[in-house]
Amino acid sequence: QVQLVESGGGLVQPGGSLRLSCAASGSVFGIYARNWYRQAPGKQRELVAGITSGGSTNYADSVKGRFTISRDNAKNTVYLQMNSLKPEDTAVYYCNVHTLQARDYWGQGTQVTVSS
Numbered sequence: 001q002v003q004l005v006e007s008g009g010g011l012v013q014p015g016g017s018l019r020l021s022c023a024a025s026g027s028v029f030g031i032y033a034r035n036w037y038r039q040a041p042g043k044q045r046e047l048v049a050g051i052t053s054g055g056s057t058n059y060a061d062s063v064k065g066r067f068t069i070s071r072d073n074a075k076n077t078v079y080l081q082m083n084s085l086k087p088e089d090t091a092v093y094y095c096n097v098h099t100l101q102a103r104d105y106w107g108q109g110t111q112v113t114v115s116s
Contacts, residue, residue: 001026002027002028002105006020008020011113012113014114014115017082017083019080020079022077022080023077024097025076031100034050034051034096036050036093036095038092048060049067068080069081087115089114
């Protein structure tokens with residue numbers, strides 16, 4: 001079992017920045033990848049960014065150049081730095097862990113609202 005606790009969401013104006021954090025606890029040694037997903041009202045959940053245990057990263061085309069995923073292994077924490085935010089980035093952001101046993105764990109979600 002892996003437990004995930006997210007923080008860092010909120011309200012920001014267009015062009016602003018936010019940093020999301022996701023702290024993992026429990027069976028963290030079996031983690032293969034850590035990801036951020038988001039879900040906007042009326043839309044499907046989509047992958048925003050991911051980082052594997054080897055350090056490889058991937059991003060949705062819509063956030064490339066604006067978002068950066070990083071990790072602090074000592075703290076078992078993954079971050080999502082979001083810059084140049086747009087209204088279309090408004091969504092609930094979910095932290096996800098994918099394990100070597102092909103299991104997925106999810107955080108509770110944190111709301112990000114980009115509005116003037």
